[in-house]
Amino acid sequence: MLQLYYASESLCSQKVKLVLAEKQLDWKGHLLNLLTFENLNPSYLALNPKGVVPTLVHDERVITDSIRIIQYLDETFPHPPLTPTAPELQELMQRWMTLQNQFPMREVMYGNYQGLEGWILRRSVQIKQKLLPQLMQAHPEFLASYKAKLKDVKQWSSTIQDRQVIASINRKIEPMLTQLETQLIQTEWLCGTAYSLADVVWTAVLNRLEELKFGDLWAEGNCPALAAYFQRLKARPNFKAAIQSDEMPLPMLLAGLCRTFLGV
Ligand SMILES: N[C@@H](CCC(=O)N[C@@H](CS)C(=O)NCC(=O)O)C(=O)O
Known part of the structure; x- marks a missing residue:
């Protein structure tokens, strides 16, 4: 199970x-x-x-x-x-996944969403910062987890409030996409002829970057191989169910909005 x-x-x-x-x-x-x-x-x-x-x-x-x-x-x-079965392609797959994993997507998301969505996300980080000390007191058996979380949340909060830091992270997106473009000029998928875990990971990331209005970085002839690749990823049968139709159920959203407005 x-x-x-x-x-x-x-x-x-x-x-x-x-x-x-x-x-x-x-x-x-x-x-x-x-x-x-x-x-x-x-x-x-x-x-x-x-x-x-x-x-x-x-x-x-x-x-x-x-x-x-x-x-x-x-x-x-x-x-x-x-x-992939070939060791050199396995190594390539690890490299694509590491490149993605090391990129601060959380900061890209929390720093770049606009309007109500951006406000909710950024405020949720502030509320978390207030909530964690209370949780430490209420559940001392999880003190180490809460302490580590608070340390991370403080760093996260200061990064997303600093427009210069977010702008400098944003500037790193294009060179990262250029690496993908260079690969995709040569191969259909990131690790050659077969769809792999590396493509799974980048499906989610490219979709999120498009949502955050970074899609122009590959559209309009900027990275044609990457643009065609993203179309192939979106055309796969599971894209819609696993990613495109992923929305928070309304009751959860309302509960989240209440919490965010109340600030507790
Ligand atoms: N390296 C972890 C990162 C997990 C992660 O940061 N998850 C986010 C959602 S995508 C989360 O749970 N955020 C809530 C929080 O950090 O409080 C992974 O790949 O699973």
């Missing part, structure tokens, strides 16, 4: 949902509301001490971190395979 703890519109959750769909696996979902901080509940921290989604539970085994989860799924359920 596969169980996935995930959140709506979470980039890391989308990668896992796409792999589950590609492999046509049945799974039971536990949808967490990040806007009401369900990810910081002690019951969830017991599974995922960092208090982030996603978490996969397979029978008794708990796996955290989206990259580890998708690799685990591919090893455990090898059909269809999403890892």
Whole structure:
């Protein structure tokens, strides 16, 4: 039995949902509301001490971190395979996944969303900063997790409020996409002729960058191979279910909005 703890519109959750769909696996979902901080509940921290989604539970085994989860799924359920067999292509796949994983997408998202959405996201980080000391007092058995989270949230909050830092992170997006373009001029998928975990990861990221209005970086002839690649990714049968139609259910959104407006 596969169980996935995930959140709506979470980039890391989308990668896992796409792999589950590609492999046509049945799974039971536990949808967490990040806007009401369900990810910081002690019951969830017991599974995922960092208090982030996603978490996969397979029978008794708990796996955290989206990259580890998708690799685990591919090893455990090898059909269809999403890892190339040639060692040099496996290495290439790791490189594409590391490039993505090391890029501060969280800061890109929280720093660039505009309007109400941006306000909600940035305010949720401020509320988290106020909430964590209270949680430390209420649940001292999770003190280490909450302390680490608070340290991370303080850094996160100061980064997304600093327009210059966000602008300098944004400037790194184009060179990263140029690396993809160089590869995709030569091959259909990032690791050659077969769709792989690297393509899964970049499906979620390119989609998010487009949502954040960075799509011009590859459109209008700027990166034609990347633009064509993104069209191929979006045309795949599982894109819609795993990524495009990923929206927070209305009751969850309303609960999140209340919490955000009240600021507690
Ligand atoms: N490296 C982790 C990052 C997980 C992560 O940051 N998840 C986000 C959603 S995409 C989250 O849970 N954010 C809530 C928080 O940090 O409080 C992974 O790939 O799974």
